[in-house]
Amino acid sequence: MTEVATERTADRTKMSISDEVAIQITNMNKWYGDFHVLRDINLTVYRGERIVICGPSGSGKSTMIRCINRLEEHQKGDIIVDGIELNSDLKNIDKIRAEVGMVFQHFNLFPHLTILENCTLAPIWVRKTPRRQAEEIAMHFLTKVKIPDQAHKYPGQLSGGQQQRVAIARALCMKPRIMLFDEPTSALDPEMIKEVLDTMIELAEEGMTMLCVTHEMGFARQVANRVIFMDQGQIVEQNEPEEFFLNPKSDRTKLFLSQILGH
Amino acid sequence: MSDTDARDLAYVASGTIPPSPPPSSEVGVVHWLRENLFSGWFNSLLTLAAIAIVVMMVPPIIEWALIDSVWTASSLAECREKGSGACWAVIIERFNQFMFGFYPPEFYWRPILAFLLMFVALAPVLFASVPRQLLWFSLAYPVVAYFLIWGGIGLEPVESRKLGGFLLALIIGVAGIVLSLPIGILLALGRKSHLIFIKTLCVVFIEFIRGVPLITLLFVANNVLNYFFPPGSNIDLILRVVIMVTLFASAYMAEVIRGGLAALPQGQYEAADALGLNYSKSMRLIVLPQALKISIPGIVNTFIGLFKDTTLVVVIGLLDPIGLINNIRADSAWNGIIWEFYAFVGFFFFIACFSMSRYSMYLENKLKTDHR
Numbered sequence: 001m002t003e004v005a006t007e008r009t010a011d012r013t014k015m016s017i018s019d020e021v022a023i024q025i026t027n028m029n030k031w032y033g034d035f036h037v038l039r040d041i042n043l044t045v046y047r048g049e050r051i052v053i054c055g056p057s058g059s060g061k062s063t064m065i066r067c068i069n070r071l072e073e074h075q076k077g078d079i080i081v082d083g084i085e086l087n088s089d090l091k092n093i094d095k096i097r098a099e100v101g102m103v104f105q106h107f108n109l110f111p112h113l114t115i116l117e118n119c120t121l122a123p124i125w126v127r128k129t130p131r132r133q134a135e136e137i138a139m140h141f142l143t144k145v146k147i148p149d150q151a152h153k154y155p156g157q158l159s160g161g162q163q164q165r166v167a168i169a170r171a172l173c174m175k176p177r178i179m180l181f182d183e184p185t186s187a188l189d190p191e192m193i194k195e196v197l198d199t200m201i202e203l204a205e206e207g208m209t210m211l212c213v214t215h216e217m218g219f220a221r222q223v224a225n226r227v228i229f230m231d232q233g234q235i236v237e238q239n240e241p242e243e244f245f246l247n248p249k250s251d252r253t254k255l256f257l258s259q260i261l262g263h
Numbered sequence: 264m265s266d267t268d269a270r271d272l273a274y275v276a277s278g279t280i281p282p283s284p285p286p287s288s289e290v291g292v293v294h295w296l297r298e299n300l301f302s303g304w305f306n307s308l309l310t311l312a313a314i315a316i317v318v319m320m321v322p323p324i325i326e327w328a329l330i331d332s333v334w335t336a337s338s339l340a341e342c343r344e345k346g347s348g349a350c351w352a353v354i355i356e357r358f359n360q361f362m363f364g365f366y367p368p369e370f371y372w373r374p375i376l377a378f379l380l381m382f383v384a385l386a387p388v389l390f391a392s393v394p395r396q397l398l399w400f401s402l403a404y405p406v407v408a409y410f411l412i413w414g415g416i417g418l419e420p421v422e423s424r425k426l427g428g429f430l431l432a433l434i435i436g437v438a439g440i441v442l443s444l445p446i447g448i449l450l451a452l453g454r455k456s457h458l459i460f461i462k463t464l465c466v467v468f469i470e471f472i473r474g475v476p477l478i479t480l481l482f483v484a485n486n487v488l489n490y491f492f493p494p495g496s497n498i499d500l501i502l503r504v505v506i507m508v509t510l511f512a513s514a515y516m517a518e519v520i521r522g523g524l525a526a527l528p529q530g531q532y533e534a535a536d537a538l539g540l541n542y543s544k545s546m547r548l549i550v551l552p553q554a555l556k557i558s559i560p561g562i563v564n565t566f567i568g569l570f571k572d573t574t575l576v577v578v579i580g581l582l583d584p585i586g587l588i589n590n591i592r593a594d595s596a597w598n599g600i601i602w603e604f605y606a607f608v609g610f611f612f613f614i615a616c617f618s619m620s621r622y623s624m625y626l627e628n629k630l631k632t633d634h635r
Contacts, residue, residue, distance in 0.1 A: 100537075110535075125540060174539070
């Protein structure tokens, strides 16, 4: 399987986990019409944790993390993010969304705005940061993802990997306390996956709380402190990465791992 | 250089092959001609046929409109004596009437000034390089233009029924265009709303207005609309027409913009949501700028349609350019002229609509940031 991330080794000693709860999901259920997509999801995420979520397509992993910032609405159970309960109160939703950054599979940069404008938009309009200051923050994070010289170009002029790094910088400009990654490397060429994973590893080393839906098992081994395997809308197995990969408990996990690691 | 074949499996490129200019058959005038005009026997035939049609049609038109035309005469009979071509003398003699209808000649400066100021007001809206402070004037312009044309605050009042000609066409057209875009945007957003009441309201409005001919609406404006206003209020006929034309165009506008909204990938809405932008901000900053850009050809198409539809007001007795034609032909001196009038009116509308079309192409080019 893809082991592209191995060039840059993550320093696990830097990644500390606190006892403070960042996300608490209890008995969450979700249906699309009659279809029961998420079944009794229970998950507690501590601040500083890096969780990798994997599973076959259609297992509900994307839907689960999209529930955390209410891109999808859950119908039963509770989600508490950063001490704020996620319900239909629009104020709470906006508050949570400002604290939770999200990176999408297809980047979803705004094509009519420059890279810099993409990064300053939310700080200026949501956080009410003065423009000058927002631009400084944006340049700081663009430097961090190693594309400060592209700031005045438009997304369409950048490669896929560069666009995804801009998307990460855009999310970071809001100074989020939690980052969600929804298959961030699935739409990228192999040569570009590495640059995006490097950025994510760096982020993990700085203690960011991360939930990442991905099939990059090399990344999971290096960075995650917990791997969650989902199938048919439920959490089937979770463990720390070494155990998870070497010693999977359930048959479904074994089958999945043999299929993605087998060739 | 690259001698790769199966008997010799190992191969390493000895260097980078430098780029070289294309062969002469791929560039230049001859290439263009061959590619575009004579690419095959059918295309060659079409090219020759097109040349023949141009040769047959253009010289007679030029002869009629320019070489044999008469520019000064006091009646059609005099025109026909002087030359066999177009009798433009009638347009010159009735030029003011074509422009202003029966507007009092001593106040012609007022609509002229309003017309010139219109360009000042439009400049900052149409071109980003114009100083932004001028937008304040653009906002005030409708009021300024109203008082200039209809009078009031010190200016001699002029009644609506004296307005006519291109002045009338421009008033209805410009007012309709300026008002129908924002109303259309609101209707399109309303139609996509999750609030069932707003959605139903917008759908019913759009489908009703679109399903009814404009002439019907104009008759309603002329006869029925007064019943809906409080008794005693006498709403100006031009205002009533502007309302109807605006409603008509905004229903079309709404559907054009809805197309633009639908063309936007779902990911754009999600990214805006995920960043914490609320509904109005995500619409204003992310969704509408992109949706409107996609809809530019359709929007301008609707504008052009609306502008030409202003000639329909003739059916309720307003004297727009078409209405004036009948009026002038009733004069015994000019009885019998047809082509010159329609050519002139057509030319005016063509200039206005063609400008809009060119502007829309300019705007599309300027806003092209996706580099696809």
